[in-house]
Amino acid sequence: MAIPSYLSPGTFTSQTLDTTANSSFGNLSWSSTEPSGTGITMKVRTDSSSDMSGATAWASCTTVTSGADITSNGCVTDGHRYVQYQATLTTTESSNTPQLEDVSIQYNSYTNGSLLGT
Numbered sequence: 001m002a003i004p005s006y007l008s009p010g011t012f013t014s015q016t017l018d019t020t021a022n023s024s025f026g027n028l029s030w031s032s033t034e035p036s037g038t039g040i041t042m043k044v045r046t047d048s049s050s051d052m053s054g055a056t057a058w059a060s061c062t063t064v065t066s067g068a069d070i071t072s073n074g075c076v077t078d079g080h081r082y083v084q085y086q087a088t089l090t091t092t093e094s095s096n097t098p099q100l101e102d103v104s105i106q107y108n109s110y111t112n113g114s115l116l117g118t
Contacts, residue, residue: 008091012100016052017083019109024078026106028070028085033101037093040100044070046080058086070105083107 025046032040041063047055061075070076076083083105089098 008089010089012087012089013058014085014087014103016047016050017105018050019081019083019107021109021111022048022079022081023083023107023109025070025076025083026108027067028064028103028105029067030087030103031101033099035093035096035098038089038091038096038098040098041088041090042066042085042103043075043088044073044083044085044105045075046077046083048080048082050082052082052084055084061086 028042028044030040030042034040043058043061044064045052045055045058045061047053056075062073064070064073071078085103085105087100087103089100091097
């Protein structure tokens with residue numbers, strides 16, 4: 001039986017997530033399984049447009065550590081409504097691959113100065 005071989009790196013870009021109103025952003029965290037020789041890095045960006053046409057290019061965004069405040073990232077702007085993340089999965093072991101299980105982005109939505117929810 002042949003052991004599958006995984007290519008590295010692989011990139012997953014999320015759909016555009018709608019916070020439903022202008023938002024202030026907090027932490028990005030994720031759960032993953034990362035066997036020996038594998039890794040996951042994440043980037044995140046925001047925009048005021050659902051097509052992300054005004055968002056910073058991914059190449060200009062820095063990686064974010066799980067649990068970190070994303071507002072220190074130059075690609076995230078409080079007051080934007082839309083958010084998107086990009087995961088890069090890597091391996092140096094052709095028989096191992098990391099698994100991204102879930103992603104959480106903390107935010108508070110505001111409209112006309114009123115808190116809507118998190």
